[in-house]
Amino acid sequence: MFSLTAEYALRAMACLALTPDQLVPTPNLARQTKVPPNYLAKVLQLLSAAGLIAGRRGVGGGYRLARASDQITLLEVLRSVTQVERIRACPLGIPSHGTNLCPLHRKIDEAAATVIEIFGQATLADLLTDPSRPWPLCETTESSARITINGSSVPGPGAGA
């Protein structure tokens, strides 16, 4: 439903949320998220422009979250790469419709409202706190197992991390 860019942005942010204190080099991020490196570079520029990630160039450089993972909603990530807005007035500019949307645009608005609610209420941190689920992007069957991200071993979601 969402664009590939949106999917990739969400993957990248979920991946950075796994190791919030570390700068993750773009090649590592590309490998972990399974996103083509050139495509990922463009997505990271959008996320950076939106103030969601911070980067450092050069040796030892990479990207990390610009804020704590519980302070970034999935909706912010989506909105950094695509428009997700309620419809406030007739998109065709028909004067007599104005804010009294026709049934077509009410339906589209209803869908937008639902997506905004679903993604607006979930933070990146929420993705990492369900012990019954595997971690995003991680190859592990045991949620309590230690997993390897960016070369570091970190505890899985079931380990009280």
Added chain:
Amino acid sequence: MFSLTAEYALRAMACLALTPDQLVPTPNLARQTKVPPNYLAKVLQLLSAAGLIAGRRGVGGGYRLARASDQITLLEVLRSVTQVERIRACPLGIPSHGTNLCPLHRKIDEAAATVIEIFGQATLADLLTDPSRPWPLCETTESSARITINGSSVPGPGAGA
């Protein structure tokens, strides 16, 4: 939230639903839907390929719905131009995730499920039967007024049409 192509496809189908028995020439459709003609032509090709509209070339030609408006859901229209599917298995192909989606892909799937429900339950006919709302694409403040579509005067949604 949806692509411009999806918005335009929905507009075109809503417009054709207004005069289901008539072939609407593409220029008329472009004017009514306020979609650039070249862009609209491509959207109409997609709708035609999906079997949602039928056309005839030449003088007096144009497009009409391929089925009755109460037999075409908004979801079918969306799906003719974009992918709107539930996520059944890990998009990254991580073997240990399989169908036990991680929280990120569960969220995306939750949004997809909601959109599928909203658009799957609404037909094109449903867009034209709410007397309290203006008709899609039509410049009228009186839902019971007669309106002009494709050169013909037809009764508005409040007139029991």
